[in-house]
Amino acid sequence: MPQERLxxxxxIVLRQxxxxxxxRILTLLTPxxxxxxxxxxxxxxxxxxxxxxxxxxxxxxLVAAGRNLEVITQAxxxxxxxxxxxxxxxxxxxxYAAELVERFAQEDDDDEGALFGLLLGLLRWxxxxxxxxxxxxxx
Numbered sequence: 001m002p003q004e005r006l007x008x009x010x011x012i013v014l015r016q017x018x019x020x021x022x023x024r025i026l027t028l029l030t031p032x033x034x035x036x037x038x039x040x041x042x043x044x045x046x047x048x049x050x051x052x053x054x055x056x057x058x059x060x061x062l063v064a065a066g067r068n069l070e071v072i073t074q075a076x077x078x079x080x081x082x083x084x085x086x087x088x089x090x091x092x093x094x095x096y097a098a099e100l101v102e103r104f105a106q107e108d109d110d111d112e113g114a115l116f117g118l119l120l121g122l123l124r125w126x127x128x129x130x131x132x133x134x135x136x137x138x139x
Contacts, residue, residue, distance in 0.1 A: 006064050009040040010078065011035070013057050013118060014098045018043065025069065026053060027102060028061075031113045037063060037070040049075045056081050056094050056123060083127045090126045093136050099121050100139075 011028035019025045022043045028035045042049050052059050052075035062074035084090045101119050118139060125135035 004065070006062065006073075007062065008062055009062050011059055012116070012123070013053060013055055013059070014102050016053075016055060024053070026072070029101055029105060029116055029119060031116045034102065034107055035063075035070060036107070037061075037072050038066070039075075052077045054080070054085075056084055056098065058120065058123075079123075081123050081127055084123070089132055093126055093132050094123060097136065097139055112139075128134045 002097045003081055008111060009030045009032065012028045013026055013071060014029050014034075015027040019038065022041045024039050024042045026037050028037055039049055039053050041047050042053055044050075049072065053072070057077060058079040058081075060076045060078055061072055064071045064073050081094075084094045086099055097119060101115060105115055124139045
């Protein structure tokens with residue numbers, strides 16, 4: 001069955017890498033698997049998508065299929081997990097979990113829905129709980 005040219009998905013940003021002068025390549029974990037996508041113009045000061053595509057942000061995205069990479073055309077924040085960016089230990093544990101997920105998840109593997117839920121649960125745990133190591137061990 002051919003893949004749709006334009007689709008909506010929910011995603012957590014695992015990694016971001018600057019590309020060119022104003023673009024950024026993002027590694028996303030969706031309920032449908034790990035994906036790589038480009039956000040055009042997101043590094044410009046006037047970009048409307050910049051705040052919606054931060055690290056560890058759960059967003060609702062509109063994605064268009066491109067030749068090599070998928071292109072993010074719209075983004076809306078569902079959960080931002082701001083507490084992770086203000087505390088070094090919380091941020092470190094979140095980076096550790098994101099790196100594990102990125103290494104274990106395969107590109108375009110449709111069986112990653114459970115992994116998406118597990119990572120989302122850990123990010124929520126890291127925001128509110130005080131025993132951070134316990135949540136990461138459970139993860």
